[in-house]
Structures are given as structure tokens and as C-alpha cells.
Amino acid sequence: MKIKFALLLLLGISAVSCQSSAKRKQATIVFYNVENLFDTVDDPHKNDNDFLPGSDKQWTTERYQKKLDDIASVLTNINPDELPEVIGLCEIENLTVLKDLAKTKAMSNGKYRIVHQDSPDDRGIDVALLYRPREFKLIMHEALPVNPRFKTRDILHVYGQLGRDKIHFFVNHWPSRIGGLDKTEPNRMAAAHVLKNKVDELLARDADAKIIIMGDMNDEPGNASLLSTLGAKAPNSDSRLTNLMFPLKDKKLGSYNYRGNWNMLDNLIVSNSVLNGKGFVTTAPGFIFHEKWMEYKNKNGDISPNRTYGGPNYYGGVSDHFPVYLKLSR
Numbered sequence: 001m002k003i004k005f006a007l008l009l010l011l012g013i014s015a016v017s018c019q020s021s022a023k024r025k026q027a028t029i030v031f032y033n034v035e036n037l038f039d040t041v042d043d044p045h046k047n048d049n050d051f052l053p054g055s056d057k058q059w060t061t062e063r064y065q066k067k068l069d070d071i072a073s074v075l076t077n078i079n080p081d082e083l084p085e086v087i088g089l090c091e092i093e094n095l096t097v098l099k100d101l102a103k104t105k106a107m108s109n110g111k112y113r114i115v116h117q118d119s120p121d122d123r124g125i126d127v128a129l130l131y132r133p134r135e136f137k138l139i140m141h142e143a144l145p146v147n148p149r150f151k152t153r154d155i156l157h158v159y160g161q162l163g164r165d166k167i168h169f170f171v172n173h174w175p176s177r178i179g180g181l182d183k184t185e186p187n188r189m190a191a192a193h194v195l196k197n198k199v200d201e202l203l204a205r206d207a208d209a210k211i212i213i214m215g216d217m218n219d220e221p222g223n224a225s226l227l228s229t230l231g232a233k234a235p236n237s238d239s240r241l242t243n244l245m246f247p248l249k250d251k252k253l254g255s256y257n258y259r260g261n262w263n264m265l266d267n268l269i270v271s272n273s274v275l276n277g278k279g280f281v282t283t284a285p286g287f288i289f290h291e292k293w294m295e296y297k298n299k300n301g302d303i304s305p306n307r308t309y310g311g312p313n314y315y316g317g318v319s320d321h322f323p324v325y326l327k328l329s330r
Contacts, residue, residue, distance in 0.1 A: 031214035046124030172215025244286035257304035
């Protein structure tokens, strides 16, 4: 009887331990603008001439491999205990660079699978999503065209199951501000309308749908495209969507530095059930990840992301953006 009791006690302790472990289960969701991740092969269907060995940038195999390894180091250091479960990326050229990234020494243990579709962007850059198949099960994906009148990145919609939760992910890279903020705003408003229509459709079908929106919107949390059109408000507001980066922006932090000013161009937005629902949930604010080796410090001591190129000049940095991320726990 003593042996049986001890065995039952041990099993009971193990069961409680497993339940506690399940309750503590976490997932890391990352978005990273990796600044022109191109391979070195000429693609006649893409505008990749700047990133070839014979170009002014002198983009070589060695520089390409260094950038892959540096990006992998960033992604794998965000959570030192575990590789990110889901990673959204933008400014990638094609499927090849995604496969090469997933095969790097730092990333290979994740056995990442890739969701990617070529988009009509003039510069030949796309968005993509990487996921660890043991943690996330893909159900479907689709590309949402932004506007047929100009060529820009599609919005990537990925739907799948993380643990017991079904989650919609949207990976974005909205039109840039080149040409002036006011002049280019309608382009970003068009992207916001496309995203809002899809989100409205999902929430009309299921008010508790879990939605995570990530991306370089080329707009900040307070800009009209995000705040008014999409309706992504600050935490603790009465809104169906919450922008997790609002509190950091209010502290004058950012993921991108333009002429000495921090901009929060990389946004993480979630539906109410990701904040207050059952299963996997998160808290505000989101996070910006950077370490000293990712930074450039000028003579005044000001810090900015250490970029790979400035025009034709090779600086050897990782990216001109810092990644942003959120933590899910249940």
C-alpha cells in the first residue's frame, strides 16, 4: 500500500507539474524589417540590380551570408530560452532568401516553415511569415492586394493554430513616405482600408477571433491610417483593436531613427481576445529588441539601428530597423 500511495503521490505531483507547465506556456511573436535581404542572383523579373556583385553596392556572397547570420543572431537572441514561434518579415526578395535564413546555424534547430507569396512591389520586395511547425499548425493563407492602381506589397494573411488557439496573423509593409508624408498618405490609407475590411469580416463572423497584426506600416500609432481608419487605439481604450506600441511611442521610443528622431513605424496590433480572452493572451506594451552590436552610435552618443547600407556605402550593420515583438502566455 505504501508503494502504491507513493506512486500515486508521484503521479499526482507530475500531473500538477505538467498542468503548471501548460499554464506557464509562452510564445514569442516577432516582426522584423530586415532592410533589403536580397540574394546575389539576377532575377530578370525583379528590380534587384542594386544587389548584385557588379553593382555600385558590390553585394557579394560574403556580405549576403554575413547579413543572414546577423539577422539569425537577432531573431534567436530575442528569447534566449527558446526560438520564436512565429516571425513576420518584410523587405525580403524571394523564397530563396527565406530558405537560406531558416538554414543558418542559429535558426536551423527551429525547422522553420515558410509562408510567402510574390507580390507586385516595384522594388521586388515582399513580406513573409516563418513558423515552427511543432508549435504552429498552418490552416490557410492568402495575399490581400492593397491597390491595383500602384504596385506595392500585398498584405499576407496567415491563419493557423498555436497550441489550442486559432489565430489570424497579418504581415504588413505599407507604402513608404518617400515623396512626402502628406502626398503619400493616401497610399497607406488604402492599405489600412483593405486590412480593416478583412478584420471586420473576421470579427463579424466571430467576435472573439484572435487577431495579431504586425508590420512596418510606415506610419506611427497616432497617424490617421492606424488610429482612425484601422481603429487601432491605445491600451485601455474602448476599441476592438489595440496598438501595443502606443505606450512606447508616448515615451518617445521607436523602431526606426530618421535624422535623429525615433519613429514607431513597426506596429503590433491585437484584437480584444488576445488581451482579455482565454488561452494565449498578451499584455501591453509590446517590446523593441536591440543590443549594442545592432546599434550605431554617432559622435554625440546618439544611437540608431546600424544599417547595412547608406546609399552605395556598405556599413555592415544588420538592418535600419529594430525588431518588435510580443509575448503570449496562457
